[in-house]
Amino acid sequence: MGQSGQRNDQAGTARGIYLGLREQIATGVYAPGDRLPSTRALAEELGVSRTTVTSAFDQLISEGYVLVRQGAKAVVAGNVASGETGPSLKTGTSPPPLSSYAMRAMQMPITMPAAGGLKYDFRYGDVAPDDFPMLAWRKAVSAAIFARRERLGYGHPAGSTALRQALQGYLWRARGIRCEMEQIVVVNGSQQALDLCARVLVDPGGKVLIEEPCYAMARSVLAALGAEVTAISCDADGLDTARLPAPHGYSLAIVTPSHQFPLGSVLSAARRRELVEWADAGNSLIVEDDYDGEYRYDVRPIPPLYLSGRGRVIYVGTVSKTLSPTLRLGYLVLPEGLVEPFVRCKQIADRHSATFEQDALASLIDTGAYERHVRKMRRMNAERRAAFLDSMAAAFGERIEVVGTSAGLHVVVWFNGSAAEDEERLAGVAREAGIGIYPISRLFSLAMGRRAGFVFGYASMPVRNIPEGVRLLAKVWPQQV
Amino acid sequence: MGQSGQRNDQAGTARGIYLGLREQIATGVYAPGDRLPSTRALAEELGVSRTTVTSAFDQLISEGYVLVRQGAKAVVAGNVASGETGPSLKTGTSPPPLSSYAMRAMQMPITMPAAGGLKYDFRYGDVAPDDFPMLAWRKAVSAAIFARRERLGYGHPAGSTALRQALQGYLWRARGIRCEMEQIVVVNGSQQALDLCARVLVDPGGKVLIEEPCYAMARSVLAALGAEVTAISCDADGLDTARLPAPHGYSLAIVTPSHQFPLGSVLSAARRRELVEWADAGNSLIVEDDYDGEYRYDVRPIPPLYLSGRGRVIYVGTVSKTLSPTLRLGYLVLPEGLVEPFVRCKQIADRHSATFEQDALASLIDTGAYERHVRKMRRMNAERRAAFLDSMAAAFGERIEVVGTSAGLHVVVWFNGSAAEDEERLAGVAREAGIGIYPISRLFSLAMGRRAGFVFGYASMPVRNIPEGVRLLAKVWPQQV
Numbered sequence: 017m018g019q020s021g022q023r024n025d026q027a028g029t030a031r032g033i034y035l036g037l038r039e040q041i042a043t044g045v046y047a048p049g050d051r052l053p054s055t056r057a058l059a060e061e062l063g064v065s066r067t068t069v070t071s072a073f074d075q076l077i078s079e080g081y082v083l084v085r086q087g088a089k090a091v092v093a094g095n096v097a098s099g100e101t102g103p104s105l106k107t108g109t110s111p112p113p114l115s116s117y118a119m120r121a122m123q124m125p126i127t128m129p130a131a132g133g134l135k136y137d138f139r140y141g142d143v144a145p146d147d148f149p150m151l152a153w154r155k156a157v158s159a160a161i162f163a164r165r166e167r168l169g170y171g172h173p174a175g176s177t178a179l180r181q182a183l184q185g186y187l188w189r190a191r192g193i194r195c196e197m198e199q200i201v202v203v204n205g206s207q208q209a210l211d212l213c214a215r216v217l218v219d220p221g222g223k224v225l226i227e228e229p230c231y232a233m234a235r236s237v238l239a240a241l242g243a244e245v246t247a248i249s250c251d252a253d254g255l256d257t258a259r260l261p262a263p264h265g266y267s268l269a270i271v272t273p274s275h276q277f278p279l280g281s282v283l284s285a286a287r288r289r290e291l292v293e294w295a296d297a298g299n300s301l302i303v304e305d306d307y308d309g310e311y312r313y314d315v316r317p318i319p320p321l322y323l324s325g326r327g328r329v330i331y332v333g334t335v336s337k338t339l340s341p342t343l344r345l346g347y348l349v350l351p352e353g354l355v356e357p358f359v360r361c362k363q364i365a366d367r368h369s370a371t372f373e374q375d376a377l378a379s380l381i382d383t384g385a386y387e388r389h390v391r392k393m394r395r396m397n398a399e400r401r402a403a404f405l406d407s408m409a410a411a412f413g414e415r416i417e418v419v420g421t422s423a424g425l426h427v428v429v430w431f432n433g434s435a436a437e438d439e440e441r442l443a444g445v446a447r448e449a450g451i452g453i454y455p456i457s458r459l460f461s462l463a464m465g466r467r468a469g470f471v472f473g474y475a476s477m478p479v480r481n482i483p484e485g486v487r488l489l490a491k492v493w494p495q496q497v
Numbered sequence: 498m499g500q501s502g503q504r505n506d507q508a509g510t511a512r513g514i515y516l517g518l519r520e521q522i523a524t525g526v527y528a529p530g531d532r533l534p535s536t537r538a539l540a541e542e543l544g545v546s547r548t549t550v551t552s553a554f555d556q557l558i559s560e561g562y563v564l565v566r567q568g569a570k571a572v573v574a575g576n577v578a579s580g581e582t583g584p585s586l587k588t589g590t591s592p593p594p595l596s597s598y599a600m601r602a603m604q605m606p607i608t609m610p611a612a613g614g615l616k617y618d619f620r621y622g623d624v625a626p627d628d629f630p631m632l633a634w635r636k637a638v639s640a641a642i643f644a645r646r647e648r649l650g651y652g653h654p655a656g657s658t659a660l661r662q663a664l665q666g667y668l669w670r671a672r673g674i675r676c677e678m679e680q681i682v683v684v685n686g687s688q689q690a691l692d693l694c695a696r697v698l699v700d701p702g703g704k705v706l707i708e709e710p711c712y713a714m715a716r717s718v719l720a721a722l723g724a725e726v727t728a729i730s731c732d733a734d735g736l737d738t739a740r741l742p743a744p745h746g747y748s749l750a751i752v753t754p755s756h757q758f759p760l761g762s763v764l765s766a767a768r769r770r771e772l773v774e775w776a777d778a779g780n781s782l783i784v785e786d787d788y789d790g791e792y793r794y795d796v797r798p799i800p801p802l803y804l805s806g807r808g809r810v811i812y813v814g815t816v817s818k819t820l821s822p823t824l825r826l827g828y829l830v831l832p833e834g835l836v837e838p839f840v841r842c843k844q845i846a847d848r849h850s851a852t853f854e855q856d857a858l859a860s861l862i863d864t865g866a867y868e869r870h871v872r873k874m875r876r877m878n879a880e881r882r883a884a885f886l887d888s889m890a891a892a893f894g895e896r897i898e899v900v901g902t903s904a905g906l907h908v909v910v911w912f913n914g915s916a917a918e919d920e921e922r923l924a925g926v927a928r929e930a931g932i933g934i935y936p937i938s939r940l941f942s943l944a945m946g947r948r949a950g951f952v953f954g955y956a957s958m959p960v961r962n963i964p965e966g967v968r969l970l971a972k973v974w975p976q977q978v
């Protein structure tokens with residue numbers, strides 16, 4: 017048997033240890049002032065006697081690489097490491113070019129996490145830490161970590177069988193969706209779902225229909241890809257299908273039929289039919305982003321478009337609004353013929369979603385804990401919504417118009433007396449008073465309304481803070497703009 | 498204050514509850530035989546009196562939608578739901594076209610997780626479940642779940658500050674890499690790191706240099722993107738820089754300098770210099786996939802190419818080999834000017850990596866538990882490696898050649914008496930005996946060697962199983978091929 021390749025024949029000898037440590041010091045693995053491992057620890061690690069290590073240390077000490085102060089561990093002496101900080105390009109070198117994708121991505125707005133420091137933050141998308149079912153999640157994650165597994169290896173790119181089975185039942189109970197487990201692909205939140213839809217179905221230059229206004233990061237996915245985006249305006253019945261373009265040549269339409277984001281309207285039955293017919297005529301697909309389908313505060317459920325989609329609808333669900341966006345867990349329900357390309361592209365993107373979290377979510381769903389939690393969240397957010405609407409009505413009266421059906425975790429508020437171009441300035445006024453409010457114009461591709469509008473999220477605040485925040489906002493709000 | 502959009506004025510009335518439930522039954526949200534929520538639970542959820550709910554139930558019972566058996570909860574009657582299974586495309590409709598990306602992805606081999614059922618599986622990439630530090634990880638995850646947070650919202654696309662700080666220190670201690678925290682971007686394992694490198698730096702048709710043989714999923718990333726890939730063969734000193742093409746026009750080179758995958762050689766100092774000069778001349782970047790940099794079994798450390806890379810090297814690290822590939826955690830160290838495009842593209846891809854796991858890893862690193870675990874794993878895998886090499890030598894003697902330096906979690910074994918074209922057949926023979934072995938040809942883009950070769954991973958097996966598996970393999974191995 018031969019063994020080629022570099023091999024250190026001195027490994028395990030004092031000389032080998034000395035050479036190794038000296039190189040680690042020279043290359044900066046150990047910096048001046050760093051403690052070396054104890055001779056005992058190193059001996060144990062290398063499987064040699066402590067005497068061997070001690071003699072290597074002695075050599076390093078005698079050569080000035082290492083200092084030993086009375087009773088303390090050996091530390092690296094100063095001025096021996098290369099002392100360089102990280103390498104950088106030669107000055108005068110032009111940086112390597114970015115891809116067209118990255119150059120387009122650089123033009124898009126970047127969405128940064130909450131900066132913190134605000135007393136009342138009406139930021140949409142965050143969840144109150146106290147709402148998170150910490151005990152149940154810890155228990156489920158612990159069970160997943162301690163589960164007896166044959167191997168701890170890469171998982172299936174479509175997601176774990178346990179989670180896909182659990183989701184199959186959940187989708188049926190909660191959203192009336194009947195599908196095979198094989199149609200479900202687990203992803204890292206709806207963002208990855210949208211990104212995969214674009215990857216699998218849209219070429220650079222391909223045509224995609226989106227809503228106006230819409231979720232900004234959906235537009236970023238398409239813009240970075242170089243898709244040609246057509247934005248169709250939305251009203252109180254959702255996407256205005258009267259404005260649909262000629263159907264041919266579109267790869268995708270990305271819509272929020274159950275609760276338009278951000279306007280909050282529900283796509284009417286007639287328009288649902290028209291949208292599906294449009295997709296049928298053009299042989300294109302519809303992505304249904306059901307980002308907050310769990311939150312309806314009256315009894316009437318809004319059926320997902322998937323049910324009437326004639327096999328043209330890709331359904332996207334998430335636990336970001338029910339558990340937390342920090343978990344990065346979502347799922348796609350795919351028409352049968354699309355499963356394999358999505359699975360392959362998911363694997364290329366990041367192999368699969370994290371296994372322990374998938375298994376934890378599966379067990380929460382299987383035990384009923386997830387749906388109990390969703391019901392609890394629905395009650396709590398209904399209360400928050402009511403508190404918000406009541407206090408806004410009391411504070412602003414006829415000066416505002418609130419739009420949206422009784423659903424979700426946000427509303428849009430139009431301020432009758434303020435102009436759209438003042439939104440950022442007004443957000444600044446609020447911010448100075450410790451209140452976070454978010455201009456709706458950021459979600460339009462064109463400047464649209466004449467009035468100033470803001471998206472108010474209420475899910476991240478304790479309910480008692482909501483009226484306080486609203487009263488303070490009214491107090492600092494300019495009387496005349 | 499006005500509120501437009503659909504609003505159910507009957508919400509909270511018996512009639513509203515009746516209509517809502519009837520629709521849920523008709524659309525299949527509740528299937529025949531499903532239990533309805535109890536009147537008490539529903540009353541609590543809707544914030545109405547139990548009498549209101551009971552009268553809605555009575556109406557449903559009287560109309561035959563719901564059955565109540567003595568003392569049991571109300572269940573949905575048969576034959577009332579729409580009864581449809583999932584929608585599917587009209588027959589005769591051609592499916593919507595896939596993107597060029599997806600069509601190329603469909604041509605690539607798909608890597609499936611271990612099928613299980615093998616007694617001795619030498620699959621590379623998996624980790625033994627008993628090696629995973631379950632207690633420490635559970636403790637760290639629990640602490641992350643229970644941490645006091647101001648908000649539970651989207652995180653920073655580059656990763657949590659805690660983890661990036663911890664990684665900064667770790668990279669310095671373990672790999673001698675000095676970088677700013679801002680240069681580090683946390684991703685879902687090295688697969689996402691490679692995918693982002695391609696996205697940010699390579700256009701369809703762009704030229705990329707890879708090693709031959711190489712990690713199959715790196716080739717998939719590039720092939721799906723439509724990059725023009727040049728594969729450079731590797732020998733006992735790593736990538737053969739004498740075969741480098743003219744430098745201009747290449748966006749990237751993706752290499753494994755510390756431990757070539759799969760051949761196990763180390764890129765020599767002279768070749769490192771040549772590769773960096775090549776990149777300098779062409780103004781291209783080098784991606785250093787340091788997938789198993791933690792595993793060296795002799796003292797001499799192999800410095801990362803990053804250190805001598807003149808700012809042209811993107812360093813990719815992962816915890817897949819030290820903790821588990823199921824966690825999906827890895828990181829990039831980027832040249833300064835590339836941070837923003839990577840952060841933006843990471844956000845478009847999936848917003849950010851899961852927060853609890855990032856925080857858990859940060860705390861393992863900060864407390865020293867991670868490095869203690871790495872040292873323990875290094876000892877255990879050195880033992881596995883020795884057991885494998887010794888038993889292979891004993892069982893096969895001169896009939897094999899083992900290549901690769903004393904590092905990592907796998908070796909390549911060439912079988913002198915067997916031909917490359919017999920690899921799949923030999924793998925089949927082994928599989929029938931309950932042994933998983935994996936042909937190296939799958940990692941070449943062209944048929945290369947004349948001898949049959951296999952990549953043997955040993956990290957997922959208890960050490961005592963290794964000699965058993967090898968002896969069984971020798972027993973079933975054909976004497977003459």
